[in-house]
Amino acid sequence: MARPMGSSGFEAALAVCPAAAQAYSKYCGIVSGCTNANPREGLADLSRTIDNMEGMRDGIFGDIHKLMSVLEFDDVSQFNSFYDFVFFISRENGQKNITVQKALAAWRIVLVGRFRLLDRWCNFVEKYQRHNISEDAWQQLLAFSRCVNEDLEGYDPKGAWPVIIDDFVEHMHRIYRPSDCSSAMESQCSISNTFRGLNLLPGSKR
Amino acid sequence: MLIIRGIALLLDVKYVKNVANLCSVWDMGLQLFRKHISLSPEIEHKTVTGLLRLIESERLGEAIDKTLLSHLLKMFTDLGMYSETFEKPFLECTSEFYATEGVKYLQQSDIPDYLRHAESRLQEEHDRCILYLEANTRKPLIATTEKQLLQRHTSAIIEKGFTVLMEANRVTDLSRMYTLFQRVDAIEMLKQALSLYIRGTGQGIIMDEEKDKDLVSFLLEFKASLDKILEESFAKNEAFSNTIKESFEHLINLRQNRPAELIAKFLDEKLRAGNKGTSEEELEGILDKVLVLFRFIQGKDVFEAFYKKDLAKRLLLGKSASIDAEKSMITKLKTECGSQFTNKLEGMFKDIELSKEINDSFKQSSQARTKLPTGIEMSVHVLTTGYWPTYPPMDVKLPHELNVYQDIFKEFYLSKYSGRRLMWQNSLGHCVLKVEFPKGRKELAVSLFQSVVLMLFNDAQKLSFVDIKESTGIEDKELRRTLQSLACGKVRVLQKTPKGRDIDDKDEFVFNEDFSAPLYRIKVNAIQMKETVEENTSTTERVFQDRQYQVDAAIVRIMKTRKTLSHTLLITELFQQLKFPIKPADMKKRIESLIDREYLERDRSNPQIYNYLA
Numbered sequence: 023m024a025r026p027m028g029s030s031g032f033e034a035a036l037a038v039c040p041a042a043a044q045a046y047s048k049y050c051g052i053v054s055g056c057t058n059a060n061p062r063e064g065l066a067d068l069s070r071t072i073d074n075m076e077g078m079r080d081g082i083f084g085d086i087h088k089l090m091s092v093l094e095f096d097d098v099s100q101f102n103s104f105y106d107f108v109f110f111i112s113r114e115n116g117q118k119n120i121t122v123q124k125a126l127a128a129w130r131i132v133l134v135g136r137f138r139l140l141d142r143w144c145n146f147v148e149k150y151q152r153h154n155i156s157e158d159a160w161q162q163l164l165a166f167s168r169c170v171n172e173d174l175e176g177y178d179p180k181g182a183w184p185v186i187i188d189d190f191v192e193h194m195h196r197i198y199r200p201s202d203c204s205s206a207m208e209s210q211c212s213i214s215n216t217f218r219g220l221n222l223l224p225g226s227k228r
Numbered sequence: 229m230l231i232i233r234g235i236a237l238l239l240d241v242k243y244v245k246n247v248a249n250l251c252s253v254w255d256m257g258l259q260l261f262r263k264h265i266s267l268s269p270e271i272e273h274k275t276v277t278g279l280l281r282l283i284e285s286e287r288l289g290e291a292i293d294k295t296l297l298s299h300l301l302k303m304f305t306d307l308g309m310y311s312e313t314f315e316k317p318f319l320e321c322t323s324e325f326y327a328t329e330g331v332k333y334l335q336q337s338d339i340p341d342y343l344r345h346a347e348s349r350l351q352e353e354h355d356r357c358i359l360y361l362e363a364n365t366r367k368p369l370i371a372t373t374e375k376q377l378l379q380r381h382t383s384a385i386i387e388k389g390f391t392v393l394m395e396a397n398r399v400t401d402l403s404r405m406y407t408l409f410q411r412v413d414a415i416e417m418l419k420q421a422l423s424l425y426i427r428g429t430g431q432g433i434i435m436d437e438e439k440d441k442d443l444v445s446f447l448l449e450f451k452a453s454l455d456k457i458l459e460e461s462f463a464k465n466e467a468f469s470n471t472i473k474e475s476f477e478h479l480i481n482l483r484q485n486r487p488a489e490l491i492a493k494f495l496d497e498k499l500r501a502g503n504k505g506t507s508e509e510e511l512e513g514i515l516d517k518v519l520v521l522f523r524f525i526q527g528k529d530v531f532e533a534f535y536k537k538d539l540a541k542r543l544l545l546g547k548s549a550s551i552d553a554e555k556s557m558i559t560k561l562k563t564e565c566g567s568q569f570t571n572k573l574e575g576m577f578k579d580i581e582l583s584k585e586i587n588d589s590f591k592q593s594s595q596a597r598t599k600l601p602t603g604i605e606m607s608v609h610v611l612t613t614g615y616w617p618t619y620p621p622m623d624v625k626l627p628h629e630l631n632v633y634q635d636i637f638k639e640f641y642l643s644k645y646s647g648r649r650l651m652w653q654n655s656l657g658h659c660v661l662k663v664e665f666p667k668g669r670k671e672l673a674v675s676l677f678q679s680v681v682l683m684l685f686n687d688a689q690k691l692s693f694v695d696i697k698e699s700t701g702i703e704d705k706e707l708r709r710t711l712q713s714l715a716c717g718k719v720r721v722l723q724k725t726p727k728g729r730d731i732d733d734k735d736e737f738v739f740n741e742d743f744s745a746p747l748y749r750i751k752v753n754a755i756q757m758k759e760t761v762e763e764n765t766s767t768t769e770r771v772f773q774d775r776q777y778q779v780d781a782a783i784v785r786i787m788k789t790r791k792t793l794s795h796t797l798l799i800t801e802l803f804q805q806l807k808f809p810i811k812p813a814d815m816k817k818r819i820e821s822l823i824d825r826e827y828l829e830r831d832r833s834n835p836q837i838y839n840y841l842a
Contacts, residue, residue, distance in 0.1 A: 158823045182795030182836045185816045
């Protein structure tokens with residue numbers, strides 16, 4: 023079986039939360055294409071297996087933060103697949119998308135310390151988002167958290183961001199930067215400076 | 229000097245001509261004179277200031293000795309001192325004079341006066357050149373005048389006067405402004421002012437929902453006045469005409485969708501029967517003008533939806549003022565937008581014509597002659613589903629005779645065109661009922677629903693709302709509307725107790741025995757022509773729904789050919805393909821939805837790129 027996570031991390035994970043670790047390991051196997059089956063069908067199978075055991079999905083979801091605390095992510099792609107795994111686990115009853123409530127809970131676990139605007143993002147989604155969160159929106163948020171600064175520098179309004187992210191940025195601009203551009207520029211610099219010392223977690227681009 | 233030359237003529241001819249470096253007597257005289265003048269600058273100065281003062285007092289309106297001026301200036305020219313000694317100080321003096329005059333005049337008089345003044349000043353200077361100045365002074369002189377009187381003040385003139393003139397439709401003054409501004413190369417500025425004026429003036433009216441009713445006629449008038457000004461004041465300048473077009477387009481599309489709807493409704497009003505006092509030609513003229521507005525509209529699909537809905541009602545309820553006018557409008561739309569835009573509308577006309585034939589042959593058929601119940605006449609419009617607006621099916625329990633009639637017609641129609649499916653659209657039916665009122669016999673033009681309700685009173689004196697609802701089976705809201713039109717409108721065929729404007733569940737209705745009216749035939753079915761709120765929202769919604777499908781289709785079409793495309797390029801192509809205004813956010817939503825439905829995916833290495841999933 024493929025060992026997608028740091029080996030020390032995996033041993034520890036098996037000890038702390040065996041079910042979650044196993045599921046994650048299988049997930050990585052399917053996604054990375056190491057097993058022969060078609061990934062899409064493989065994932066559907068895995069999903070069905072998990073759902074067949076009552077309470078399993080919720081149990082794994084509950085153990086996400088434990089799993090995360092022992093796993094070590096050596097590079098971006100490892101964290102990527104873990105992040106996608108969280109979406110996979112958050113889906114209920116074979117649904118394609120996840121509810122806002124579930125997404126918020128999951129984000130608060132998985133993006134803590136990795137997305138500086140996490141609190142504001144969650145507040146925004148809680149208040150304004152009424153539809154479920156699609157996989158695309160889920161994945162794009164991770165990309166957004168990586169390429170956008172605290173001050174939203176690096177965001178391109180003409181880019182391909184999902185509408186929910188565009189709306190979030192607009193909301194942020196409206197609330198936190200109603201003043202003119204020059205002072206906004208100044209504050210931008212000062213914020214970047216303040217946070218330059220922040221210790222970056224592995225798997226984070228900057 | 230003439231005399232001297234005369235005396236010394238021989239000398240001149242015989243001697244001077246043959247010896248080089250010697251001037252003629254005449255020239256020598258001039259030279260000597262110049263030398264003496266330049267030796268005493270005081271005289272030179274006095275002469276020049278004298279001249280300038282003379283000119284200035286002429287400018288101030290006093291009569292002066294023009295011959296003296298002319299002679300003196302001629303002298304300067306002969307002495308070769310004109311440009312150095314006179315022209316320079318003269319131009320300086322002119323510049324100074326008009327600089328002060330321009331400022332002063334601009335302050336104390338309004339713009340039309342100022343422009344008129346400037347124009348006459350320029351004319352005066354021009355005349356001056358002809359009368360006593362050297363010809364080549366004209367150019368710098370006029371330029372100086374223009375500069376001081378106009379160029380320096382262009383923005384002030386526009387700011388202070390342009391809007392006022394436009395509002396008051398002062399064609400001549402505007403024309404003057406145009407000519408003067410053209411002289412000083414300020415046309416660009418005038419054009420901008422025009423654009424600003426159009427946008428500014430229209431904005432308030434376009435955005436004000438309360439003025440929706442008059443919007444179209446306002447726009448028509450506004451456009452007409454602009455066209456008149458363009459023609460008479462701005463010399464039909466092409467650039468100006470483009471500016472007007474652009475600004476107008478901007479103006480109309482400031483508010484989305486609603487103007488298109490209003491234009492369609494305006495046309496409906498004009499094309500509907502009962503427009504007394506408009507001749508065919510006048511109607512044509514109006515249609516043409518409205519078409520100009522239509523051209524500016526970006527969301528033509530909204531217009532189409534509403535136009536179609538209204539056209540359907542005009543055709544089906546026989547309310548069209550003139551079929552010729554209707555057809556001419558369709559032709560106009562066709563030349564404007566292509567046959568794709570109008571083929572459904574044309575289909576509607578075809579249906580109406582076909583229906584006439586079907587009705588005729590039905591009446592002559594054996595089924596009709598043998599089986600039809602007597603005493604009623606019916607004509608049927610057979611409509612092709614795709615051409616007409618969609619109508620929500622409305623159930624109603626028809627009187628027995630009508631049901632029989634419908635069945636026989638259906639049998640007849642299907643025997644002619646097998647394999648088709650007929651559905652009755654009860655909400656569109658209309659009838660003429662013969663009613664025996666105690667005070668006289670009347671014919672009532674009513675809707676099918678109204679007649680179903682009225683026919684209940686053939687067998688009963690008094691009916692409650694619930695009774696009527698049960699025996700007709702008409703949907704609650706529609707029934708209330710129907711009863712309201714019969715018992716609370718202008719023509720009260722029924723009487724309601726208790727009285728009041730709204731229909732209550734407990735209300736009871738009796739046939740109005742005292743009904744009387746001056747006319748024999750009375751129209752009660754105006755409610756059918758009227759647009760209900762639901763109709764309006766459903767029409768708008770359908771347009772939006774359609775647009776979503778169109779966006780989806782366009783995205784899939786583009787991606788199918790390109791396979792892989794960046795977000796920016798996709799959006800650009802979409803803007804080119806889609807013919808209605810759309811916000812980028814709405815496009816994104818459709819893209820996301822297509823990703824969700826697995827038509828597209830984001831590229832794994834670059835989320836800005838989409839791949840088409842076959």
